Amino acid sequence: MKKTKLAQTYSKAYYSLAMEQACIKEVLKDCNNLLALFEKEPSFLLFFDNQVSSIKKQKQALQVVLDKFSFHTVTKNFLSLLLENKRFFLIKNIISLLFLLQNEHNKILKGSVISVASLSDLEKKQLETALVDQFKANVTLEYKQDPSLAEGFIVRIAGHTLNTSFNNKIDNLNKHIKRNLSF
Numbered sequence: 001m002k003k004t005k006l007a008q009t010y011s012k013a014y015y016s017l018a019m020e021q022a023c024i025k026e027v028l029k030d031c032n033n034l035l036a037l038f039e040k041e042p043s044f045l046l047f048f049d050n051q052v053s054s055i056k057k058q059k060q061a062l063q064v065v066l067d068k069f070s071f072h073t074v075t076k077n078f079l080s081l082l083l084e085n086k087r088f089f090l091i092k093n094i095i096s097l098l099f100l101l102q103n104e105h106n107k108i109l110k111g112s113v114i115s116v117a118s119l120s121d122l123e124k125k126q127l128e129t130a131l132v133d134q135f136k137a138n139v140t141l142e143y144k145q146d147p148s149l150a151e152g153f154i155v156r157i158a159g160h161t162l163n164t165s166f167n168n169k170i171d172n173l174n175k176h177i178k179r180n181l182s183f
Contacts, residue, residue, distance in 0.1 A: 111157025
């Protein structure tokens with residue numbers, strides 16, 4: 001919980017500074033580059049979490065990365081601050097939260113749809129239109145398939161879940177029977 005709150009505080013500060021400096025696009029690009037680096041070189045983060053490595057060596061390694069990617073000054077300063085404060089371990093959480101802040105600023109909600117079979121383009125459009133009307137925001141959905149649902153779909157967006165799957169209906173029916181039958 002403390003880790004999450006700390007990451008939220010840092011991400012809000014990073015986002016606010018990027019907005020204030022009118023460099024949010026550059027900062028978001030930097031964050032995407034960092035995520036790609038973390039995926040390509042997982043040991044990179046471990047080096048900064050390693051208590052054995054001196055801050056001096058960590059600063060040198062960070063400088064090499066900063067120079068290679070030509071990060072914006074705001075990102076350079078922010079990453080240096082995280083390193084100085086021994087908070088570099090929060091970077092992936094901070095970046096995730098930063099993207100959420102950007103989506104919130106742009107009134108974009110991300111969600112997922114799980115269905116038995118692939119939805120047609122018309123069904124996707126109708127679902128997205130209904131969600132835009134419901135939430136009064138732009139909606140971006142990720143579509144997945146799960147044959148175990150038997151029929152129906154599950155929509156998750158903005159902390160809400162709509163579950164019209166056959167499995168859910170059976171579960172609800174079982175709960176209703178158990179509540180209402182007394183032996």
